[in-house]
Amino acid sequence: MTHSDPAVMHRAMPDAPTAGRARDAQQTREQLLLAARRRFAHDGYSSTTVRGIAADVGVNVALINRYFASKEGLFEACLTSASAQIVRPDEEDVQSLDQVISSITRRLASSPGKDDPLQLQLLLMLRSSGDDRADAIRRTVITTLAERMAAAAGWSPADISTEALVLRAQIALATAVGVVTLRSSTGINPLSSAGEEELGGAMGEVLHLLLSPPSPQSGTRNP
Amino acid sequence: MTHSDPAVMHRAMPDAPTAGRARDAQQTREQLLLAARRRFAHDGYSSTTVRGIAADVGVNVALINRYFASKEGLFEACLTSASAQIVRPDEEDVQSLDQVISSITRRLASSPGKDDPLQLQLLLMLRSSGDDRADAIRRTVITTLAERMAAAAGWSPADISTEALVLRAQIALATAVGVVTLRSSTGINPLSSAGEEELGGAMGEVLHLLLSPPSPQSGTRNP
């Protein structure tokens, strides 16, 4: 069980060679954040080592503790960073249902690789470090994401008759989570090799079924 | 190849001293297996420590290496054990679709706790130790499980026209995986606190949509 170098499995070269300055704290900080997010999302918290992250970027391990105080702090920074991207304030307004669904299906089926932002962030939100504060962030993001989907489906906190949509939105989100998980964790086929055509089609059906208002003739049925 | 007793009761508390003999290797072996499966499924591979497992059972750590050679061996034993239960040979024949769906929804919505066999095994199949052999087992189990669902939906390896059902079955399985993951990992509501009524209802809709043959008017589709 002697692993040679775990770093080579993830990255071949240091991150974006954005040659600005030779010593740019801001840049290496973001490089560390990027590498950490990838490793945390893909390998989980405890399997990820700070030495591995530092090696990905090509800097010394001590920088992680300098910039993020601890491994836990780096993980939390990853969560808040991903949170800020996944639930953008400028999209606070309710999107249309078809918009939301097509966005999810498209970004979900884009590529089995883990470098798609949405897929990476979804995976990241499933990882737990055991820390209470980090877990709170994860819960908030997941809940907010589901509520946004529910809102697009017609849910309103005031209207009690639409309350069931929150649960249905969370199930819809769970479907996306499950698909991403199965595709990234186990590379089973045909799920992992499915293109946007097949996967997006079936996913669209499911999302429409769950989120479309329970009125007659709902959604597209595509056999 | 030691078959575990099918009538084994899952205990909620860490280790109930089933009074048989003071020193029963077979029994402590199974206790270790049980405790390991819980910890691996809930915490993942690398977060789980052999000392913790041994402490759950109340024995010395060295016994793990004695009975399972290594932590990796214990994990593999958990996988094969769960595999033997989740894909039982006596259910090799194709079940009816409604049977499969109701079974999944019922066992999935039973309890948010992680001690339900199906939920525990699904979580276990998502955990990776990095070992190739263990990953192969995981893939086989997931694939077989999805193919069983697809077969219940009418898939036949010979009939090329039913090929799409495999992908749809894997998406259905992904939904179950996602629900279990979200319920166990993040305790978000209302998903985590949803009873068999609400959760089973929506899950049944999704599974029927994905697995019902695309013929006219299939099943109940109205919430």
Place this chain on the structure above:
DNA sequence: TATCTAAGTCAGCAATTGTTTACACGTTTG
């Protein structure tokens, strides 16, 4: 140019973890 601050490196510590070896206890059997 000389200097000062920030950016980064280096070596090592303390704790944890998987694993092994030697030993003790209890059960069976001659």
Place this chain on the structure above:
DNA sequence: CAAACGTGTAAACAATTGCTGACTTAGATA
């Protein structure tokens, strides 16, 4: 009963991990 074997324990080893303090170097400034 006593030897023999199986079951379990205790202590320690080697490797890894997160983290720290002292040191070095690059880049800006006076």
